[in-house]
Amino acid sequence: MKYDIKDISLAEKGRLRIEWAAKDMPVLSLIKKRFAKDKPLAGIRIGACLHVTTETANLMAVLKAGGAEVALCASNPLSTQDDVAASLVKHLKIPVFAIRGEDHDTYYAHIRAVIETKPHITMDDGADLVSTIHSEYTRLTKDVIGGTEETTTGVIRLRAMAEQKVLKYPIIAVNDAKTKHFFDNRYGTGQSTIDGIIRATNRLLAGSIFVVAGYGWCGRGLAMRARGMGARVIVTEVDPLKALEAVMDGYDVMPIAEAARIGDFFCTVTGDINVIRREHFLKMKDGAIVANSGHFNVELDLEGLKEVSTKVREIRDNVTEYTLKNRRKIYVLAEGRLVNLAAAEGHPSAVMDMSFANQALCCEFLTKEAKRLKKTVYPVPEEIDQEIARMKLDSMGIKIDQLTEEQEKYLSSWEMGT
Incomplete structure (x- = not known):
């Protein structure tokens, strides 16, 4: 074999x-x-x-x-x-x-x-x-x-x-x-991504500003868990319906260019390319921590980040420190790959x-x-x-009800009204 x-x-x-x-x-x-x-x-x-x-x-x-x-x-x-x-x-x-x-x-x-x-x-x-x-x-x-x-x-x-x-x-x-996707993407990604970020950094989430890029099922789960850890959560989106849902769920919503200035933690979960780009990295404050929990590391413009950096080094397991030309330091987790699997157990x-x-x-x-x-x-x-x-x-030992014949008939008919 x-x-x-x-x-x-x-x-x-x-x-x-x-x-x-x-x-x-x-x-x-x-x-x-x-x-x-x-x-x-x-x-x-x-x-x-x-x-x-x-x-x-x-x-x-x-x-x-x-x-x-x-x-x-x-x-x-x-x-x-x-x-x-x-x-x-x-x-x-x-x-x-x-x-x-x-x-x-x-x-x-x-x-x-x-x-x-x-x-x-x-x-x-x-x-x-x-x-x-x-x-x-x-x-x-x-x-x-x-x-x-x-x-x-x-x-x-x-x-x-x-x-x-x-x-x-x-x-x-x-x-x-x-x-x-209701369970794996929301509850699985939510918990395991937070797990990966904490294992990699050992940083406190409570009181921080946590930016979630993308409000699909993975983003919903991640935002929910970050808020549960005491973070103030900001959501960035391109879909107006998802952005509206995030607002109605109680999160701040703004463009990534604005969120870049104030976030402490950033995590992308969009499935798209170059969601956080070099111009966003340049706006981030010293010590910002950036991760990705989408399938491919292309969600982060790591080449662009490297081009605006004067020094790159591994400061701890799964943490790469980029020193920017403006002397601020940005920390990228797990080489920008799925942080929940690369830095934790999925x-x-x-x-x-x-x-x-x-x-x-x-x-x-x-x-x-x-x-x-x-x-x-x-x-x-x-x-x-x-x-x-x-x-x-x-x-799980959970029982649920079953439709009666009368209820099944009602749901499949159109004649019965009020």
Whole structure:
């Protein structure tokens, strides 16, 4: 079995951490039991490009229990947990190609190693796997029945491919499932981003001014958690509806150019490029701390920052100090990559339980339905979303009401009025 990881001797530590994560992933555990019995993925090869974390390891175990052959690479150079990669190789015999801190060339070499296993289903987080297949391995697309996409950034890229008629196989936007983005993006990103910022800096948030760039589900969660830590939160937005919602939620809203002058902490969660640019860095006060929790580090104009700096140094783990020409110092966390994964451990297992349950069930759906699907991006089937929500509630010991026959009839009719 081919693989490329940092150190196989880390496997036992990884196994214990994977076991710990599994204790808070009851939905995935239920799916694993059914998959082990029914083998719905028998004969299917799955190529996955995901953050190599304890939660991802539990998803890989479910897919393998379902009969799939799985190969895994990292979807970000700084998100790999090396002990988890080692455990997947040693204990589950899954080919893993991921090393924390790998350079650009190694990152793409690992993606190509997964592609060369000739997957029937792709599982992506950011669409680098899909885009590499479409640009370098088009001959293999005839054997791919479908794929899934985990994150907002990837869905944006894949929808652009579909609109331009270049997408070669159907993709299910797992990111858009209600049991994914309502929980993973809001509660997961909110908590884990704050966790990453605090681990990297050990700075007090209470009493500070915390600027959140973007008020999508990730931004909502981050703003909520920053306020909960006692920070005064400022939101920057380009969408008038989201900006209005932020105002109605009680946050200050202003352009980034204004927020740059007064913020103590900045974090981007937009999925777009150059959200904080050199002109904004030049306006920041001495000691400002800048992070990104969007999928790619392009949200921060780091080249522009470097050009207006006279000195760059690592002052502590995951903190780079830029001394500007105006002598002020700006601190960038985790090289501008996902601070929640690069400086912390990513989302809590409880929310990834639902996200990865969507991944597993969508793979099963693709094996059954891919032949009737067009080469475009699809939402997660409503019945899968509902099933995951029901299983999560059951695991929490929560009961809910059911519609009576009279209520169902009323909701499906038009004749009855006041």
